[in-house]
Amino acid sequence: MAQFVSVEIDLKVSAQKLWGAIKDSATLxxxxxxxxxxxxxxxxxxxxxxxxxxxxxxxxxxxxxxSEKIEVLDETxxxxxxxxxxxxxxxxxxxxxxxxxxxxxxxxxxSKLSWNVxxxxxxxxAPPTEPIKEAAINTFKAVEGYLLTTA
Numbered sequence: 001m002a003q004f005v006s007v008e009i010d011l012k013v014s015a016q017k018l019w020g021a022i023k024d025s026a027t028l029x030x031x032x033x034x035x036x037x038x039x040x041x042x043x044x045x046x047x048x049x050x051x052x053x054x055x056x057x058x059x060x061x062x063x064x065x066x067s068e069k070i071e072v073l074d075e076t077x078x079x080x081x082x083x084x085x086x087x088x089x090x091x092x093x094x095x096x097x098x099x100x101x102x103x104x105x106x107x108x109x110x111s112k113l114s115w116n117v118x119x120x121x122x123x124x125x126a127p128p129t130e131p132i133k134e135a136a137i138n139t140f141k142a143v144e145g146y147l148l149t150t151a
Contacts (some may be wrong), residue, residue: 034060078102
C-alpha cells in the first residue's frame with residue numbers, strides 16, 4: 001500500500017528562478033553539491049520519459065547511484081513527478097515517486113517548494129522518513145544559496 005511523506009520549504013528566490021534550477025539540475029546539482037552528486041547524465045529531451053542517471057558522491061550515505069524517469073512535467077504549474085527506476089534506494093523502497101511543485105511566494109523574490117513522495121516499502125517494516133525530508137531540505141537550501149550568490 002502506498003504511503004506518503006511531504007515537506008514544504010520556503011525559499012528566498014523567485015519561483016521562476018527556482019523552477020529553472022530544477023530543470024537544469026543535471027548541470028547545477030553536481031556544481032552546487034559535488035560531495036553529493038558526482039554527475040547526472042540526461043537521456044532524452046527533458047520531457048516526460050527522460051531518464052536521469054545520477055552518480056552520487058560520498059555525501060550520499062549508503063547510495064552510489066540512481067536512475068529516475070520523468071513521469072509528469074507541467075511547465076505552467078511548475079510541477080514534475082519522477083520515479084526512481086534503478087539504484088540502492090529500491091532495496092528499501094519498492095516504489096519511490098517524488099513530485100516537486102514550485103509555488104510563487106508572497107513577493108517576487110520568494111517561493112515555496114512542495115516535495116511529496118509516494119512510496120511503498122520493499123519489506124514489511126516502514127523505513128524512516130526523516131532522512132528523506134532532511135535530504136530534500138538540504139538539497140534545496142543549497143540550491144537557494146547558490147541562486148542567491150549568482151543572481
